[in-house]
Amino acid sequence: MSTLLRVNDVHIAYGKVEAVRGVSLDVAANEIVTIIGANGAGKTTLLNAIMGILPLKGGVSFAGNDLARLEIEDRVAAGLSLVPEHRELFAAMSVEDNLRLGAFRIGNALAAQSLERVFTLFPRLKERRRQLAGTLSGGEQQMLAMGRALMGAPKLLMLDEPSLGLAPIIVADIFRTVSELRASGVSVLLVEQNAQAALQIADRAYVMELGEFVLQGAAKDVASNARVAESYLGVG
Structure with a gap:
């Protein structure tokens, strides 16, 4: 399975405050990857930096091409797209x-x-x-x-909190559509506070806390992790 997006040792700061520290991730073709974590963990900051909205230190490549010198419009043209939290x-x-x-x-x-x-x-x-x-x-x-x-x-759709403020029945519709996108050949990087819904449709997951990834792996394995179950799934 070919790697579509690769993020390597990325750091993102607001002034002197480092919001994201040493983060690495990848998304393969025809894959749904989710980043779960509490509000303020740095998830939205990371998506915005990948899109080119915020500056970063580290490496980001898409379809084998370095994104460092590409403007937002050129990233869109290359097949990278972001649905922001506030739409x-x-x-x-x-x-x-x-x-x-x-x-x-x-x-x-x-x-x-x-x-x-x-x-x-x-x-x-x-x-x-x-x-x-x-x-x-x-x-x-x-x-x-x-x-x-x-x-x-797009080849890769990045979704920032698509379930925010929506009724459960609408959330189910949105996530069903995300699964259909993968089937149609669109990869998805999903940032979501509704960890239970995200882990049900994702192939792999990263857990983000205070600007760092503290756990990663197959979504089913992350969902069964005792710490994740207690902190994000309301189990325990």
Whole structure:
């Protein structure tokens, strides 16, 4: 299985405060990898640095290419995409217009194919394609944020807390869709406080505490770890 994303000994600081220390991870093609941990552990900081939003020290490569000199737009063009925690939709624009913004780097024919693919994944978005994004429910907005990121046909989708603030039935829909993405050839790096849901669909997992990975391995093994069960799964 080929490695798609490789993060090697990464350090990220806010001024003199080091938020992430010596972190290394990899994501293979057709794999779901999750990073679980408490709020403030450094998970979002790491995703933002991989995307190029924050500076970092260390190595990050994607599909064998060093990302150090690539701007955010070039990382997107290479097949890397991030769905941020707060979704960052354009509330006064329609669902379809928000989606089309995600396809700004591909031609019209490919954009049309991507749009149909997103509508197949999220039929509710097709029903609401003319509706303003700001009038959607929280779950629909999360679907729209994911759909917009998928419009550019990414190889790796990074999801930051996709279940945040959503009802359990909607969370189940979102995570089912994440599993479908892997089946369609899109790898996923999932940051999630809902450890139980994340570990159920992930292939591998990293546990992050205070800016460092304290445990990693197959998701089923991490889920059965006594410390993880007690701290993150409410068992014990």
